């Protein structure tokens with residue numbers, strides 16, 4: 001399914017995007033990794049087993065840059081068969097401490113970044129007679145999580161877009177996958193470790209934290225099976241399913257975790 005295919009991965013220089021690139025590379029895919037930081041991309045390119053990896057500096061928040069980049073890549077390397085939208089940023093903190101500019105920043109990367117890449121790839125898929133889009137959203141795009149006001153908003157938007165595209169693009173032979181992992185270890189999560197609210201930690205760590213490699217394996221297996229929603233890890237699948245089937249129950253569990261937290265040494 002992946003051998004000889006052109007797979008473009010935004011956010012491919014780190015975390016889940018990089019783990020996917022490694023595994024898809026082992027399966028014989030031709031990879032293009034996109035991210036903003038040239039140094040990180042060069043490190044990936046210089047590492048062993050990267051001979052079939054191309055890298056490209058591209059800020060997904062900038063629609064013109066994305067379009068130029070995609071057109072240039074397609075002219076040089078051929079159109080993508082699969083687009084993986086993994087580029088993303090995280091912000092955690094109390095809503096009242098999250099400035100408006102940060103809401104815009106997260107929307108412009110997590111949501112609009114995904115949208116820009118799909119808009120630029122779509123004509124290429126159509127010309128090729130089909131394609132595949134893998135959107136890395138989050139369990140925080142299905143359930144509201146304490147401390148993630150800006151992040152969940154942007155990921156709910158990704159989920160909404162993906163739901164519509166699944167239906168609209170299917171008749172055009174373009175498959176769409178929605179990936180909703182809970183927390184996994186990556187530089188993104190390390191980035192918030194120091195300043196994280198304890199309530200967020202208490203809620204998020206209700207389910208086990210996975211490694212990026214385990215999430216990548218689940219994504220690849222899900223795509224191979226043609227699954228639309230891919231939720232890595234059984235405990236997260238159960239939590240999300242319960243939360244979506246009985247939203248009141250999901251909210252009650254979160255509220256009880258937070259209540260318990262405030263009843264400890266952390267009185268409010």
Ligand SMILES: NC(=O)c1ccc[n+]([C@@H]2O[C@H](COP(=O)([O-])OP(=O)(O)OC[C@H]3O[C@@H](n4cnc5c(N)ncnc54)[C@H](OP(=O)(O)O)[C@@H]3O)[C@@H](O)[C@H]2O)c1
Nearest residue numbers: 011013014015016035036037059060087088183184186188
């Ligand atoms: N880690 C988790 O717990 C978790 C859980 C659920 C969902 N997710 C989602 O999984 C995806 C990958 O997360 P991760 O944990 O692997 O994060 P990560 O290790 O921080 O990687 C993020 C990648 O996105 C790139 N990126 C960020 N902003 C970009 C922009 N404007 N344009 C292009 N590339 C950009 C980064 O490179 P540059 O900074 O060089 O641009 C990097 O390659 C994200 O969408 C995230 O929201 C993560």
